[in-house]
Amino acid sequence: MAAALRLLLPCLLAQVWLAPGTAPARPQAPAVQNETLQVVRAPEEEEEEPWPPAGGQQLSEQTSDLGFSLLRKISMRHDGNVVFSPFGLSLALAALMLGASGQTRAQLEGVLSAHSPSQAGPGHLPALFRRLRQHLSRNQELGLTQGSLAFVQEDFDVKGTFLNLSQSYFDTQCVAVDFRNASQARTLVNRHVNRETQGQVPGLLDEVNPDTKVMLVDYVLLRGKWLTPFDPAFTEDDTFHLDKYRTVKVPMMYSEGNFASTFDQRLRCHVLQLPYRGRASMLVVLTERMSDHLALEDYLSAELVGTWLSSMKTRHMEVLFPKFKLDQKYEMHELLKQMRVTRLFSPWAHLGELSAISRNLKVSRVLQRAVIEVDEEGTEAAAGTLSEIVAYSMPPVIKVNRPFHFLIYEEASRVALFLGRVVNPTLL
Template sequence: MSRLSLGVAVVGTLLLTACGEGTGPGDSNTRVDSLTALPRTLSAVELEGVQANNGFALSLLRSTVTRISGDSGSAKNVLLSPISVSFALGLTMNGAANTTLAEMQQTLGWGSRSRTEINTAYRDLAALLPSLDNSTTIRIANGVWVLSPMRADTGFARDAQTYFGAPVHSLPTPRSMYDSVNAWGKRQTDGMVPRVLEDAPPPNLAMLLVNAVLFSGTWRDRFDPAKTTPRTFTPTSGAAFSHPMMQRTGNFLAFGNGKVSAVELLYGNGAYSMVLIAPQNEPASQYAARLDTAEYGSILRGLRAADNRSDVILPRFTVRGTLELKPMLEAMGMPRAFTPTAEFPRLIGGEGAQLEFVRHGVALEVDERGSRAAAVTVVGATVVSMPPVYAFTRPFVFFIRERLSGTILFAGVVNDPRQ
């Protein structure tokens, strides 16, 4: 992660909102129409899905901050794309059954909804989000990679394609699967997440289930670069330092209650926004570790148009990194999926499987023009019953012996089979 320690907790980069008009520096003759309502009414399942995603987002944030920062309130940056993690796990959930399925549904906030209802909600949300603002780019993509000669379960492959638009790719080695996913993720995120899988793949890797999300939005009211000046930034721990700070006046929403101060900055037509929350009396990490849907909702409902003379001052910053989410997800309520007793009968045809890892690569850039954010989430599944492979692809020792008496007839070392 970047070493820049932010004095605000960015807890809602992508929010559906209904917003007012505004223009930015240099845009005095250009006005983007405001989005005042969604193009269609959300179904009950879709509304539940939005609530489920937001609940999952805050739970994942709490779990991640708690694990990374502990009780010390560490000033390490944290960046997540909960919607990317949700899509990757939602795709994977199509292979689950029984207790494993129930734990995943509860963790993702879906309760007892049917597989078809959940899949339809993911499909419709993926279609809706990119359509809301022509000036903002939202890209959601999914894919599945399987180790040949194994095959994805037929029903799983059908659902993956129908509801997630996820084609199934077959490759001959775990390394080729890793390389292909890294290249795909780099393309889908326009290079913002160039490599999400960095370690050596497990030898019994059978499948990778992947989501990528890209967001690129221009501020509705841009910051004037001429007003960006060095200002003192005071981290939770360590010495204060000078950092480029952007500044603009008016045309934003704000909230303050003595405990936190918050602002909402709009992108494009107002469909998307960035919400920033700065706790006044505790470290941002400690605040994020206890932030729940009730308090988050209270802040959003309290947002009001700021005084037109009010300034918002925000650091220009970039945050990026890679996280392993397995321990967070186990703590959130889905431990069985990561054990040999996991139930994934619809994942890999004819084989029992368990989840090995959930790797999450993320990046966010914020400047005077707007924001770019990207994430790639990879769920790695291994085969539980797969026999080990004994490959003598490195130098080896050998013996030829008579087995009944144990007599060794020949012995040697092969360092180079070409000799």
């Protein structure tokens, strides 16, 4: 099996709550139940140009910084293994932003962009994300698949403009469903998601709220192949140190060749670049002292990563890296609330661009599931202070045998596709 971050699946659920005395939504049944809905033709896309366009670099940096902020929030809840996709979550929030207005939209834009709404038009961010998606999809060697599904209650009045823009910017497939039949709706959603994610997520939903009106699902699937694969003949069980006192045995992969790396003297950590085909890489960050890996997270930022990359030196070395698989699921709405994205989940949410009954519409959950498996062939997937960086000759052997962080990014855009922490490679 290819070593790859198999899948990250962010899922947004929007539920309508009708206030006392409010009339039900006007029926607008689709032509064919439980099949893809037809929407009006999307506007023509802008001409392709090399990445990054104006604002593209800021978008990538903001996406990465959103990921680092969420990692710190997750660490406040537990200190175990972590994996999620900043890119996938940003796509999901940008898709939902198409239906938002007022303060709700402003809060979403605040976590997705360094610019205020007054500095760019309402379609600026979605257009940038579309350009980024197009840039990534043209890289066939990268093995990245991204898509969007909108499950709509069959008699719920969704604005055609919202469906049109969702299709235009995110290629969203709209599927009619009857959420009032919760069991049937769960089966339908899980079947569609399982098909689109090539079987990597066979059962995303355990239950469905019958009051749900719209469910947005954005998925990212990465099947990355190492530029220089590890030779399985050299993989052997070896010791991985969980802390000072506990160890586990893990399959440790081995490779010898030219690798780019640097050493951060201030943070006392090694940074190793493991390249994929298709101009993408995994950055592995390994602190010198085992107990420092959590403290390192306070300093992580897009600016710091950029400094590491600019100081990389390529040298011949031996690398030992553990095989591992992680499967994590997060309630991102609770973490987003801590980042002042609150209107979206409250009765005061402004979702007038999604439906005419927006005053009764709110997002109830933002779920994200990520699975990463790393082996000899590759990776398959469903802090503002600058550190002092100096030239440093890493030892001829670097052995990743203690807790470490990883960042998978595409090199031209430097967007954070996946981010994680491995504390125990033997646990999901």
